[in-house]
Amino acid sequence: MKTLRSPFPRLATALVSTLFACALQAQTLPDKPVVSGTFLGDGKDGKIQYLVVQTREPFSDQPAIRLVFTEKDPSSSKKPDFDAAFKKLGSALVISVHKDGGIFGCDVVHTAHSKSPFSSIGKIKMKEFKVTETHASGTLSTGGTQEFFDQKWDVELTFSAPLPKGAFAATEEEPKPAATPASSSKKMAQEGDNEKPAASTGPQLPVAQLPLPAAARDVEYKKVVGHITFRSDESVSAVATDFSKKLKQQGWKDQPGSLIGKTNAIIKRKLNGADLTIMIQPEGKGCTAKVFTQGLDWSSPPSSTSGTPASQPTKGSEVKDVEDEANKLLNDALKKIPGGLK
Incomplete structure (x- = not known):
């Protein structure tokens, strides 16, 4: 007489092995x-x-x-x-x-x-x-x-x-009412009024039209490297807030990496293919700012308002060629980027 073997012990063993493997993986x-x-x-x-x-x-x-x-x-x-x-x-x-x-x-x-x-x-x-x-x-x-x-x-x-709670949270969209011909036409008209020209179809924004904070002084436009520097008697947070407000009014959008605090600020903005990275640091009772630009029209920059315009070499220095001048200006613009804040 043959003894019938139940398949359940084998299945139970496999299940236990699987659970054990998962437990080990979880422990790692x-x-x-x-x-x-x-x-x-x-x-x-x-x-x-x-x-x-x-x-x-x-x-x-x-x-x-x-x-x-x-x-x-x-x-x-x-x-x-x-x-x-x-x-x-x-x-x-x-x-x-x-x-x-x-x-x-x-x-x-x-x-x-x-x-x-x-x-x-x-x-x-x-x-x-x-x-x-x-x-x-x-x-x-x-x-x-x-x-x-x-x-x-x-x-x-x-x-x-x-992962912290809420990591990779998706944007929750509110349910939208069904569109009617009238509402669709109105929406298209509004979008048309608010639409900004794309970088590929419109001219670059002239650097002269870039809005600076009201308290900016000693402004230097460094055409060779596309940088702007200025000073202010206002605090870092005051200048950063004013600058951000004016850029927003012109249509610039916030980008990842923007960090605005009481003592230091990094502002990153984008508009129609152009990019701005703005560093603001305390200096004395006020602050200094450096604006690194990409995608702006630098063909006719405004005149610098500081004592020594950026287009002129410092007295006593000799610039052999455009490359040397570019390196000099680049070092001037970047040497005070937060490298000493440790």
Whole structure:
């Protein structure tokens, strides 16, 4: 007489094995951020040891988060991304990334670089990016050494970290009423009135039309490198607020990486293919500002209002050619970018 064997013990064993494997995998997920690898600046390792994962608003209608990699412990910082941008946390990388791993914001901050922070989108990629309900992991890589104004940088960082509550939250859209012919026509008319000309179909905005804060003085327009510098007797926050308001009125849109505080400010704006990066720092009782432009028309810049116009070399100096003058102006514009704020 043959004994019939039930298949259930075998199924139970397989189920237990699967659950055990899942439990082991869950145990490998860190309860704190883990970072390993290198962040080189001119051959010097930035010694990245910490990672803060921040929630942020969606960008281009896609959910996103911000990854703040730092050399120094950011636990006491109320705004790690802001402090990282001003080298208060040592060498740092501030990355904005979509849920699919696409990077749309990258601020490079290395203590070995005199010209930092700087933005570099397209030079760094996210590899093997994985997102679960509770964690995110991946590898940031530049795929080799990159250069920015004669500064070399190289990134190869692997990380895994818990996600904060609300990470990768999508934009919630309110239900819209069904469109009627009359409402559709009205909406199209309104959109037509508010529409801005695209960069590919319209002329570039003349730099002379860029609105500056009312308190700006000693304004220098540096045509060779496309920079504007000025001073003000007002505070950093007052100048940043006024500047932001005027840019908004002209149609400039806020971009990732804008950080406005009481003592330092970074303002990033975009309009019809043109980009602005504005650095404002305290100096004496007031502040100084540097405006880095891309995509503006510099064919007829306004005259500088400072004692020594940017178009003229400093007395006693000799400029051999345009390239030497460009390098000189570039150094003047960038030497005080928050490199000494550690």
